[in-house]
Amino acid sequence: MSEYGIDRRDVLRGLSLLGVTGAAGLLGTTGAGASTEATPFDLHFSVIEQFRPFDLIAPRFVQYDSAVAPRQDARGTLITTGVRPRAPFGTVTVEVRRLDGDAGVVAGFAGDDAAVLGAYDAGTGTVSIEVTQGGTTSVVKTAPATLRAPFGFAVVVNENAVTVLADPTGTGAGWQPLLTERDQVRARVDLRDPAVLGKLSYAYGGRGGGSARLGRVRAGYFGQAGVRDPHVVQHADGRPFVKNGKLYLTMTNAGLGFFQQAHWAVWTLDLADPTKLEQVATLFFARDGVVLGDHAGQLVYDDERRRFIVLMSSWGDFAFNGVHIRHATTRADVLSGVHVLPTARLPLPTSVSSWDPALTKINGSWHLAFVESPAQQPSFVFHPALAAGPRGADYTDGLELVGADLSVDQTEGTIIQRIGGQWYVLASDGDARQYPVYDLRMRKLGTLDAPYGTNIPHPMLVRVNGSWWMPTFNGTQYAEPVLGYGGHGDFILMRA
Structure with missing residues (x-):
């Protein structure tokens, strides 16, 4: 399937004008371990797999x-x-x-x-x-x-x-x-x-x-016409979930149409054979009296409180009138089966739209990277931001804005990751076609050395089995002449 070279900004501008119980024993983990690389800039990524998950029935x-x-x-x-x-x-x-x-x-x-x-x-x-x-x-x-x-x-x-x-x-x-x-x-x-x-x-x-x-x-x-927005399932301290040689991650399952037609799912990636990508859970969300396919979020297992923190973006009823981050906590095993979870709006230190949450507990303080979007009409404007709470507080309490990069306006896909013993915020700049790297004060330090495809691929870095991998996606559409924009993309796996 050929790539269309679609720029999300241009497409959305045109559209807008048109008007577990027992989870600790259930889930395997892998040690975070300090890497031998000194910085993210010592990593040099290349694509090792690219394919299209497609299932009318999962x-x-x-x-x-x-x-x-x-x-x-x-x-x-x-x-x-x-x-x-x-x-x-x-x-x-x-x-x-x-x-x-x-x-x-x-x-x-x-x-x-x-x-x-x-x-x-x-x-x-x-x-x-x-x-x-x-x-x-x-x-x-x-x-x-x-x-x-x-x-x-x-x-x-x-x-x-x-x-x-x-x-x-x-x-x-x-x-x-x-x-x-x-x-x-x-x-x-x-x-x-x-x-x-x-x-x-x-x-x-x-x-x-x-x-x-x-x-x-x-x-x-329904399964998917493609996948996007990969985010590794992790512990509060950033360690990824790996069980029986499989890495757990969430992805947005592209629907047959625009953002409301997509939904959220949990997948596993076989570390011995990255072409073995399997959906193991389907997640839906109840709010305002209806059940929606909100997506583009993250699952965090809080070992201390033995609960899953579920974060997602309110794309399920998007109508060009704002987006916000929602959340829920549960002891259910959301890594398997079908779940419909009630959610609430996450209190954030911003007065504008938000999406792409990334949550990690660093030195006793919850840090939340996210996207701020002051406008969706007549065109989308969005940039990365970081908030942090007081030491010892819950992730919903006392979040204050640490910083934001206001110099960019097409940048999303926020990720928090530790590399070489230091914490960084990663993002994806659709205008510059590169992945900016920030410190925990949101000061830009440089960019990742990684291929940048179509759409705005997310820099989901994860260290497994001694190697750095980056699962991401592109903007390749499915049957766009009939279905319109939204049925993207290919699954892409890079390795450093």
Whole structure:
């Protein structure tokens, strides 16, 4: 897949104008250890792996499979499975083996008198998205399509966006979106509302006057069209989590559309084979009466209080009217399974928007690096900042601004890391195409020697097995002509 060379500033400017219990025993660690390098500037990075994670259904999060479920006749009938996700991020895939006459296929979410479905009609040669409320059905969008059986058919829900895809190869390796719609769906139903989603379940079936022969049907939590914003899961003192030779990290799972369609997940990276990247947890967040896919955050395990600190950015309902950092604490094992966590706004010493939190306890004092953004319209302006609290206080108490780099306005991806026994704040400057390095007073010391790709890749440095690695991402889009901006990027791993 080719790189588009997209600059986030330009894209967002245009869009804005358009209006554990037992966690200590459960989780393995690796010693931080002082490195032999004196400074970050002794590290020289190069790319060792680059690939694209892509799954319409996250492999570990399949909830329904007709191969193991009771067989049901799908001919001309909509089958509701009674199975649903806990958040509006789900997929139904259908093997279509034969369509005779004007037969069709349908999939999505349905209940007694409500449904959100995608359909293919062989008779008219169209795909459509339809919403049913109170027994009344509205077709909100259509597009021409000619699909010849056998083929794969899929409907994905990301927040309130519904996307219909087809795989002409029928192998599951050639998914391409045919149409997508969010605004017209949201005008009729809000799938983020648990009361609404709770009345629907995965559904599929045949349609029309002809005969539809369907094969295997699978449904479950949506995976990703790409990944971005990697942040290593760590202890309060900065040590990364490594268990059974696998490094734990969080990443934003790109959805089929803009930032609201993305969500957050926990992944493991096999240190013996970096191509083995596996999603092990899916995290959603409850606020303001809805469930959202807030993302771009960090997980910190506080050994002293035996709790996870969960930090994330409020991109899940972004509408060009501000972003802020939210937080929660939990004793649940958020490194596996599906979780919906209630969150609150994190009190920060700033009066403007914020995102990309990075939290570490240094010499008894919590330090939080983050992005300050005084404007998102008519264009985005953002720069790195650092706050710190009193020694002995909790991470929510008494944070004061230490400093910020006001000389830059396209810089994000803040990371706190210790290198050679010293602590640094790292960031990513999209204008200069480089990774600035700051001390704990936010004085710029220099830049990392590392390749800088498209978008604004984050400098997530982590020391494992005696080597410095940098997992990051780029701006390569998926099916941008249909889905628009937001479906990026490739996973990139560098090593010094």
